[in-house]
Amino acid sequence: xxxxxLIFRRIPLLRxxxxxxxxxxxxxxxxxxxxxxxxxxxxxKNNSATLHFHENITSxxxxxGGIYPIVAHESHQxxxxxxxxxxxxxxxxxVPQRASYRSSLLVKEDNGLEVLRKKPDFVxxxxxxxxxxxLITGLDTSKGLSVAWQVPFLGVNHMQAHALTPRxxxxxxxxxxxxxxxxxxxxxxxxxxxxxxxxxxxxxxxSTSIHEHVILAQTSDMAVGDAIDKSARLxxxxxxxxxxPGVSYGPALEHYAFPEMGNIENSxxxxxxxxxxxxxxxxxxxxxxxxxxxxxxxxxxxxxxxxSKGTSGDLEHLAKTYSFSGIGSKIKAxxxxxxxxxxxxxxxxxxxxxxxxxxxxxxxVLMALxxxxxxxxxxxxxxxxxxxxxxxxxxxxxxxxxxHKDIELISPPIKFCTDNAAMIAWTGIEMWEAGYxxxxxxxxxxxxxxxxxxxxxxxxxxxxxEKVCQCMK
Numbered sequence: 001x002x003x004x005x006l007i008f009r010r011i012p013l014l015r016x017x018x019x020x021x022x023x024x025x026x027x028x029x030x031x032x033x034x035x036x037x038x039x040x041x042x043x044x045k046n047n048s049a050t051l052h053f054h055e056n057i058t059s060x061x062x063x064x065g066g067i068y069p070i071v072a073h074e075s076h077q078x079x080x081x082x083x084x085x086x087x088x089x090x091x092x093x094x095v096p097q098r099a100s101y102r103s104s105l106l107v108k109e110d111n112g113l114e115v116l117r118k119k120p121d122f123v124x125x126x127x128x129x130x131x132x133x134x135l136i137t138g139l140d141t142s143k144g145l146s147v148a149w150q151v152p153f154l155g156v157n158h159m160q161a162h163a164l165t166p167r168x169x170x171x172x173x174x175x176x177x178x179x180x181x182x183x184x185x186x187x188x189x190x191x192x193x194x195x196x197x198x199x200x201x202x203x204x205x206x207s208t209s210i211h212e213h214v215i216l217a218q219t220s221d222m223a224v225g226d227a228i229d230k231s232a233r234l235x236x237x238x239x240x241x242x243x244x245p246g247v248s249y250g251p252a253l254e255h256y257a258f259p260e261m262g263n264i265e266n267s268x269x270x271x272x273x274x275x276x277x278x279x280x281x282x283x284x285x286x287x288x289x290x291x292x293x294x295x296x297x298x299x300x301x302x303x304x305x306x307x308s309k310g311t312s313g314d315l316e317h318l319a320k321t322y323s324f325s326g327i328g329s330k331i332k333a334x335x336x337x338x339x340x341x342x343x344x345x346x347x348x349x350x351x352x353x354x355x356x357x358x359x360x361x362x363x364x365v366l367m368a369l370x371x372x373x374x375x376x377x378x379x380x381x382x383x384x385x386x387x388x389x390x391x392x393x394x395x396x397x398x399x400x401x402x403x404h405k406d407i408e409l410i411s412p413p414i415k416f417c418t419d420n421a422a423m424i425a426w427t428g429i430e431m432w433e434a435g436y437x438x439x440x441x442x443x444x445x446x447x448x449x450x451x452x453x454x455x456x457x458x459x460x461x462x463x464x465x466e467k468v469c470q471c472m473k
Contacts, residue, residue, distance in 0.1 A: 024432060027087060027120045027145065028425030031080065031138030032130025032158050033200065034059045034072040034246075038083040039421035040090055040120070041168075043429050047184050049171035053090035054422045055083055061247045065233065069131055076137040084141065091117035105149070119149055124428030127155030127438070127462070128445030130200070135444035143440055154428040155438040157459050159450050161423040162382040163194040163207050165412045168426035188378040188410065193368060195361060195395070198383035198419075199225030199248065202322050204364050205450065206372070207380070210430045211459040213450040217364040219322040224357060225250060225385045227324035231331045235350050237343070248418075254388050257350035261389065271393055275401040276359065299345060301334045303327065303356045305363075319367045327357055351390075358391045362398040369404050378408045387417040439464040 023044050030037040040053040059075030061068050094104045094116040106114045125142035128135060139155060146153035170187045191208045193216075202225075203218040225248070232249035233241065236256055244252045255261070261270060306323040331353060335341065341349070365379065379399070381392060396409050416423060442464035452458035 024122075024429050025092070025118055025120050026122050026124050026154075026425050026428050026432075027084070027091075028124040028421045028428055029080065029084070029138040029142050030126045030158075030419055030421040030424045031076045031134045032126045032128070033134060033419055034061060034067045034075070035419040036076050036079045036083060036138075037419065037421035037424075038080070038087045039425045040087050041422060041425035041429065042092065043171065043426075044175070046174070047171060047186055048175035049168065049426070049429075050175055051172060051422055052092060053087040054420065055086070056418075056420060057083065058246055062244075064247070066229075066247050069133065072131065073133050073137065076134055080137060080141055084145070088117070089115075091120070094118050102150075120151060122146070122152040122154055122428065122432060122437075123149070124154045124156060124425055126158050126161070126424050127442060128158065128448035130158055130444075130446070132444050132446045135446075139442070139444050143442075146440070152432075152437045153440060153442075154431055154436070155442045155464070156424060156427040156431060157448055157450055158419075158424075159196055159201055159203070159448075160211065160213065160459055161427040162196050162198070163205065163213055163380065163450075164210070164427050164430060165382050165416050165423045166380050166410050167430070168423060169412050169416060171426070188380065188408075191376055192378035192380055193365070193372065193376055194380045194382060195365060195386075196383045197224050197361065197381065197385035197391075199223055199229065199385075201383065202324070202361075204361075204368055206368070206376070210434055211436075212452050213459075214453065215449075215451040216368045217320045217322055219324060221323055221325040224322070224324050224361065225383070227327050228253065228354070228357065228385065230328045231353050232350075234328070234331050234335055235346055235353065237346070248384065250385060250388060253350055254354070254390060257347055257354060258390065259347075271390065273355070273394060273397055275394070275397040299348060301338070301349075303330050303334075303352050305356050306360050319364060322360065322364065324357065324360070327353065354388070354390050355394065358388075358394040359398070361391070362395045365395060366398060366402050366404075369399070369402075369407065377406070378410060381409065381411045382417065384418045386411045387414040435468045437466040437468060439466055 023042060025042045028039045028041065035056050035058050037056040039051065041049060041051055043049045057075065057079045059072045061071055088107045089109060091105065091107065096116065103119055105117050105119045107117045108114050123142045123146045125138045126135060127139060143153055166188060167186045174184060191206060194205045194207045194213065196203050196205065200223050202223045204216045205213040206216055207213045228250045229248060232253035236249060236252060240252050240256055241249065306326050307318050307321065334349065381395065385391060392409060392411055399407055445462060448462060449456050449458055452460065
C-alpha cells in the first residue's frame with residue numbers, strides 16, 4: 001500500500017507525480033541581456049552530465065559603445081527560433097524499442113529526413129533578473145515549447161545559475177570518470193561562499209542550499225563589470241577597442257595590461273603581485289592596501305581603494321558594501337589631466353585599475369571568512385568578470401596571506417563564466433530534483449533577489465512556483 005504524499009509549502013499543487021532519481025533531459029534558453037543562448041543538458045543516474053548542445057549568439061552593439069536594448073531585443077527575436085531548431089537535432093537519439101508518443105520527438109534533419117529523438121523532460125528558461133523585454137522573448141518561447149511538447153516548465157534565477165555553475169562543471173567532468181556511481185556527490189557541496197561578479201551584478205553570498213544564497217556584501221551603485229568596461233573605454237587605445245569582438249571591454253583591458261600573459265607558464269612570477277598586510281576586524285578593510293606601481297616608473301597619479309580610510313559609516317556597514325562608481329571617475333580625471341599619456345603608462349594605469357578593483361572585492365571576502373562557519377571550505381568566483389585571471393590571482397593571494405590557504409578557490413571555465421544557457425539548464429535540473437516547477441502564468445522579473453531574507457522573499461518568493469509532492473513508498 002502506498003503511503004500518503006507529504007505536501008510541502010507553496011501552492012498551487014497541480015500534480016502528485018513522485019520525484020524519482022533517474023536521468024533528466026532539458027532544453028534551456030537564456031535571453032537576460034545581449035546573449036541569445038540555447039543548451040541541451042542531460043544529467044545521468046550517476047550524477048554526471050552531458051552537454052549535447054550549447055551555442056550563443058551575441059547582438060552587435062559596437063556602434064553604440066554599449067548594450068543598446070532595442071538591438072539586443074531584436075537579436076533575440078531574429079536568432080532564438082533558429083537556435084532552438086538547430087539544438088533539436090542534437091537531442092539524444094531515441095531507442096525505437098523504447099519509443100512512445102510521450103517520450104519522443106520527430107526531428108527533421110538538414111537532409112530532410114525525420115529522426116526519432118528523446119523529448120526533453122522539461123523546458124528551462126531564465127526568468128530574471130535582467131532586461132525585461134529580452135527575458136520575455138526567451139520565457140514565452142520556453143512556455144510555448146512546454147505546451148507544445150506537453151512537458152513541465154521551469155523559470156530560474158540568473159544569479160542563482162551563476163552560483164551553481166561550478167556544480168555543473170563538476171558533473172560534466174564526472175562523465176569521464178571511471179568510478180563514478182550514484183553515490184558520487186555533486187561538488188562543491190553546501191555551504192560555500194560565492195563571489196558573483198558580472199556587468200549587471202556584484203555580490204558576495206553564502207550559498208547554503210540550491211535556492212538559499214544569503215547576501216553578505218553587494219554593490220551600492222554600479223556593478224564591477226560595468227565599472228571595468230567604462231574604465232576600459234577610457235584607457236584602451238582606439239585600435240584595441242575596435243578589435244574587441246563586442247562591447248564588453250574587460251577581456252581586452254586584461255590583455256592590454258598583461259600582453260604576454262598567454263605565453264607565461266607561472267602567473268605568480270608574471271604578475272609580481274604582493275597582497276596587502278594582514279587584515280583584522282579592528283582595521284578598515286581597505287587600510288592596508290599598497291600600490292603595485294613599479295617604483296622605476298615615473299607616474300604622478302594614484303587610484304585609492306573605494307570606501308577607504310576616512311569614509312563615513314560604521315565598519316559593519318562598510319563590510320557589507322561594495323562601491324565601484326568612483327573608480328571610473330578617477331580614471332577619467334587622470335586621463336583628463338594626462339591626455340597624451342604614453343602607451344607604457346596606460347598599461348600601468350590598466351593594471352592599477354584592476355588591482356584596486358579586485359582588492360576591493362577581496363577585502364569583503366576576507367571579512368566574510370573571518371565570521372563564516374568552519375563548514376565553509378570553498379569560495380566560488382563566477383559571472384562574466386570571473387574570466388579575469390588577475391582577479392582570481394589577487395583573491396587567492398589575499399586569502400593565503402590572511403591564513404586561508406585551506407579555502408579552495410574554484411571558478412568555471414571562461415565559456416561558462418559569461419551568460420550561457422548551460423548554467424540555466426543545470427539550475428533547472430537542480431530545482432526539478434528539489435521538486436519545483438513553474439506555472440505557465442510566470443512573468444519575467446527585471447529584479448529578483450536571491451536572498452531569502454530580502455523583501456521579495458528571494459528565489460522562492462517569486463510567484464508561480466509549484467511544489468511537487470515527495471512520495472514515500
